Amino acid sequence: MGFNNVSQGLKPEEVEAMKVACERAIAYRQGVLDRPGKLDIDITEALHRFGGALPEEGRDPDTVIKELADQADAGLLHLTSPRWFAYVAGSSHPAGVAADTLVSAWGQNAAMAETTPATAAIEQTAGKWMLDLLGLPKDSGVGFVTGGTVANSVGISAARNALLHREGWDVEAKGLFGAPEISVVIGDEAHSSVYAALRYNGLGAERVHKVATDDDGRILADDFERVIAPLSAPILVIVQAGHINSCGFDPFDKIIPVAHAKNAWVHVDGAFGLWMNSVPELSPRLAGVELADSWSTDLHKWLNAPYDAGLIISKDPVPLARSMSERASYLPEVGAWDPSDYAMELSRRARGVPSYAILKTLGKSGLREMVALHCRLAARVAATIEAEPGLTVLNEVHGNQVAIRCGSGRDSDEMTRETLRIVHQEGDVYPSHGFWRGCEIIRISVISYATQEDDVDRAAKAIIRAWKKANKGRHD
Numbered sequence: 437m438g439f440n441n442v443s444q445g446l447k448p449e450e451v452e453a454m455k456v457a458c459e460r461a462i463a464y465r466q467g468v469l470d471r472p473g474k475l476d477i478d479i480t481e482a483l484h485r486f487g488g489a490l491p492e493e494g495r496d497p498d499t500v501i502k503e504l505a506d507q508a509d510a511g512l513l514h515l516t517s518p519r520w521f522a523y524v525a526g527s528s529h530p531a532g533v534a535a536d537t538l539v540s541a542w543g544q545n546a547a548m549a550e551t552t553p554a555t556a557a558i559e560q561t562a563g564k565w566m567l568d569l570l571g572l573p574k575d576s577g578v579g580f581v582t583g584g585t586v587a588n589s590v591g592i593s594a595a596r597n598a599l600l601h602r603e604g605w606d607v608e609a610k611g612l613f614g615a616p617e618i619s620v621v622i623g624d625e626a627h628s629s630v631y632a633a634l635r636y637n638g639l640g641a642e643r644v645h646k647v648a649t650d651d652d653g654r655i656l657a658d659d660f661e662r663v664i665a666p667l668s669a670p671i672l673v674i675v676q677a678g679h680i681n682s683c684g685f686d687p688f689d690k691i692i693p694v695a696h697a698k699n700a701w702v703h704v705d706g707a708f709g710l711w712m713n714s715v716p717e718l719s720p721r722l723a724g725v726e727l728a729d730s731w732s733t734d735l736h737k738w739l740n741a742p743y744d745a746g747l748i749i750s751k752d753p754v755p756l757a758r759s760m761s762e763r764a765s766y767l768p769e770v771g772a773w774d775p776s777d778y779a780m781e782l783s784r785r786a787r788g789v790p791s792y793a794i795l796k797t798l799g800k801s802g803l804r805e806m807v808a809l810h811c812r813l814a815a816r817v818a819a820t821i822e823a824e825p826g827l828t829v830l831n832e833v834h835g836n837q838v839a840i841r842c843g844s845g846r847d848s849d850e851m852t853r854e855t856l857r858i859v860h861q862e863g864d865v866y867p868s869h870g871f872w873r874g875c876e877i878i879r880i881s882v883i884s885y886a887t888q889e890d891d892v893d894r895a896a897k898a899i900i901r902a903w904k905k906a907n908k909g910r911h912d
C-alpha cells in the first residue's frame with residue numbers, strides 16, 4: 437500500500453491495523469500463563485525471520501501488524517507472567533499498557549508544557565504523587581527518563597553541576613578540563629549502572645574511593661567514615677537502596693549526615709528498593725534515605741510500568757535543570773517548567789503517563805499492599821528453600837530478592853548452574869542466574885503485580901525438584 441493518497445482521518449486498513457494490534461496484545465497477555473517458560477527460537481532464527489532487505493513495495497499496515505505479531509511470538513519470553521522471577525523485571529501492568537497505547541496514539545511531543553499541557557500536567561501530577569509515596573521532599577525536581585541507568589546518569593550530572601557550581605566553576609560552559617576534581621565515594625557492591633553513569637559524566641569509573649560492605653552488600657558506616665575523612669570538597673557520595681541480590685540498604689541515617697558535614701552531594705541508586713519506602717511497616721529499613729540530595733528509581737521495576745520508564749529526583753531542582761535544560765543559561769524563575777528541563781531528551785514521549793494510570797488504578801493502598809506482599813512472598817520462598825537440605829539462602833531477606841546457592845563445597849557452582857538449567861528446561865517458573873560473593877547463585881525477584889502465593893510456592897517447588905534431580909545426576 438505504502439505512501440499513496442493522503443486522506444482525512446484513518447484509512448480502513450489503518451483502523452484494522454490498530455484493532456489487530458490491540459486484539460493481539462490482549463490475546464498475548466491472556467495467554468501468557470500457557471506459554472512455555474522458554475524460547476522456541478534464538479537470535480539467529482529471529483534474524484532469519486525478520487532480517488533481509490527492505491522490500492521495494494509497501495504493504496497494508498494490517499497485514500504488516502498481523503505478520504509482525506505472528507512472527508515475533510516464538511521469540512518472546514514471558515516477562516509479564518506472574519511466575520517470571522528474573523532480572524528484577526516489573527511485568528507491564530495492563531493499566532499502564534493501555535495508557536501507553538494512548539500515549540502513542542496521541543503522538544504528543546511532551547517537551548513543553550505550553551504545547552502539550554495535558555501530558556505535562558499528568559506527568560507533573562504523577563511526579564508529585566511519587567514524591568509523596570516515596571517519602572521524599574515535596575518540592576524536589578522530577579524528571580521522567582528511560583530507566584535506572586539514565587536516572588543515575590542524570591542524577592550524577594545534577595550532582596556534578598551543583599558541586600562545581602559551589603566551587604565557582606560552571607561545568608556546563610567550561611566542561612571538566614581544569615575543573616576542581618570531584619572525589620567519588622561509593623560502596624564496593626554498587627550496581628554496574630552507576631559506573632556507567634560515572635563514565636558518561638566524565639568522572640571515570642576507576643578513580644572512585646570504594647567503601648567496604650557487609651555480607652548483604654551494605655556499606656559499612658565505619659569504613660565510610662574512614663574513606664571520606666581525608667577527602668575535601670567537592671565530594672560525590674553514591675549509595676544504594678536495594679542491592680540487586682539481597683535488596684540490602686546502605687545505612688543512610690548513619691552515613692548521609694557524615695557526608696553532608698563534608699558538604700558532599702549524596703545520590704541514591706534506588707532502582708527498585710526505594711519503593712519499599714512507600715510502605716510504613718517497611719520504611720524503617722530505609723531510615724534516613726530522605727536526607728539525600730538526589731534519588732534515581734525505575735518505574736518499569738516495582739511500579740510495573742511498561743518499558744521504558746525511570747525517574748530522577750533532585751531535592752534542589754536548579755542543578756538538575758542547569759545540567760539538563762537545553763536553554764543556554766537556565767533560570768528557573770523565568771518561564772514555566774517544561775518536562776524537557778529535567779531530562780536529557782528535548783523531543784520526548786510522555787512516558788510518565790502510564791505510571792499515572794497505574795498509580796490511579798492501584799491507589800496508595802494498592803501500591804503499598806503490592807510492595808508489602810512481594811516482600812512477604814520473598815520471605816516465604818526463602819523459608820521453603822532454607823528448609824531443604826543442601827539449599828542455602830545467601831542473603832538476609834531485606835525485601836523482595838532471594839539469592840540461592842545449591843550444595844556446598846567445590847562443585848556447588850556447577851550444581852547451582854545445573855539446578856537452574858533444569859528449572860528453565862521444565863519451564864514452569866523463571867528465576868535468573870547470578871554471580872555473587874564469589875559463587876554462582878539462583879536469584880528470585882518477586883516484583884510482578886500479578887504474583888501470588890501459589891506462584892512463589894511453585895518457584896520453591898521447581899527449584900527443590902530440580903536440585904534433587906541435579907543431585908541424583910551427580911551420584912548416578
Ligand SMILES: *Cc1c(COP(=O)(O)O)cnc(C)c1O
Nearest residue numbers: 583584585586627629705707734
Ligand atoms: C535495574 C537496576 C539499575 C539499572 O536500571 P535500568 O532500568 O536497567 O537501567 C540500577 N541500579 C539497580 C540497583 C538496579 O536494580
